[in-house]
Amino acid sequence: MTISLHAVSAGVFVRMLTNLDAILAKAEANAAERKFNPDVFVTSRLAPDMNPFSFQIQAATDRSKLFVARVTGQAAPVWEDNEKTFAEVRARLGKGLDYHKGIQAAQLDGLEDKMIPLKIRGDDVQWSALDYLNKNAMPNFYFHVTTAYDILRHAGVPIGKRDFTG
Amino acid sequence: MTISLHAVSAGVFVRMLTNLDAILAKAEANAAERKFNPDVFVTSRLAPDMNPFSFQIQAATDRSKLFVARVTGQAAPVWEDNEKTFAEVRARLGKGLDYHKGIQAAQLDGLEDKMIPLKIRGDDVQWSALDYLNKNAMPNFYFHVTTAYDILRHAGVPIGKRDFTG
Numbered sequence: 001m002t003i004s005l006h007a008v009s010a011g012v013f014v015r016m017l018t019n020l021d022a023i024l025a026k027a028e029a030n031a032a033e034r035k036f037n038p039d040v041f042v043t044s045r046l047a048p049d050m051n052p053f054s055f056q057i058q059a060a061t062d063r064s065k066l067f068v069a070r071v072t073g074q075a076a077p078v079w080e081d082n083e084k085t086f087a088e089v090r091a092r093l094g095k096g097l098d099y100h101k102g103i104q105a106a107q108l109d110g111l112e113d114k115m116i117p118l119k120i121r122g123d124d125v126q127w128s129a130l131d132y133l134n135k136n137a138m139p140n141f142y143f144h145v146t147t148a149y150d151i152l153r154h155a156g157v158p159i160g161k162r163d164f165t166g
Numbered sequence: 167m168t169i170s171l172h173a174v175s176a177g178v179f180v181r182m183l184t185n186l187d188a189i190l191a192k193a194e195a196n197a198a199e200r201k202f203n204p205d206v207f208v209t210s211r212l213a214p215d216m217n218p219f220s221f222q223i224q225a226a227t228d229r230s231k232l233f234v235a236r237v238t239g240q241a242a243p244v245w246e247d248n249e250k251t252f253a254e255v256r257a258r259l260g261k262g263l264d265y266h267k268g269i270q271a272a273q274l275d276g277l278e279d280k281m282i283p284l285k286i287r288g289d290d291v292q293w294s295a296l297d298y299l300n301k302n303a304m305p306n307f308y309f310h311v312t313t314a315y316d317i318l319r320h321a322g323v324p325i326g327k328r329d330f331t332g
Contacts, residue, residue, distance in 0.1 A: 002168050002169070002278075003168070003169035003170075003171060003174065003278050003296060005169060007296065007300060008169065008174055008296075008299075008300060011300065012300055012304070015300070015301065016305065046212070046316055046319055046320040047319050047320055047322065050319060112168075112169050121328070130169060130173065130174075133174075134173060134174060134177065134178055134181070135181065135331070135332075136331065138178070138308075139182065139308075139330065139331045139332075140327070140331060142304075142305075142308035142309075142312060143308075143312050143315075143327060143330055143331070146308060146309050146312035146313060146316070147312060147316055149309075150212055150312070150313055150316045153212060153213050153216060154212040154213055154320070156213065161306070161309060162287070164305065164309055165301070165302065165305045165306060165309070166301075166305075
């Protein structure tokens, strides 16, 4: 009768990034059908002053990676944010997915009260791992995963919420 | 060293709906500045065959309400999905927020393994409360909250991710 920190963090990251990867596969197939280069999606965005699709994938993988690395005390893998093609963006998503798949429940479970040093809006703070998850890592993760979906949906890719929830 | 089910469910719902309410206030102010009726937002959407803004708020409040009601064994309040104006949509968000604010941690904590009868894609299933949260309630909740944000952002409302994360 206890909640595994792994289940509510890395487990969710794996699930949602797996679903998102399948959405990217549909976007790629749809571009082929509509006869345009899927690289067009890389810089697609919902507003001129909003970050593009590539950033959404970079941020979703970064925010989730940093949570796991900081809580487990590992060095986070460094990814360069230099993706220019749709294939590169999809490979970036794959790096995030592989990273989270490699995390064992025992590496995270029980660490919910561990104090994690963070910089939040310029301030140095210490939050429990659970607060970090609920107030920062998970809202940011879902924000970028959903916005990636919304950019593709807005661009006419035939996806539905079932693709998102898996 | 245990994770409260309330903290990872109703606590998150309260936090994110509070942030979303402030975003709606900004949208209303922005419509006044740009001299159009905020009711225009009610039917705004990201694609012609995607659900409008009003639906995103209805679904976010419904999905989160149903999780809490089913897990605690309460009857869920019934809301009619008849919102036509921006003020009505904002009031609907307020109903969801008030509902979650009224839930005490003790009503949810310890129920993570309770089996909940659900209908998932037409199939009758029983999922633990925690699986229901991770695989269904939370992805749906974040999907609709983020998409509500994305619709407003796409419509030119000057909001940023800090408004979303609070």
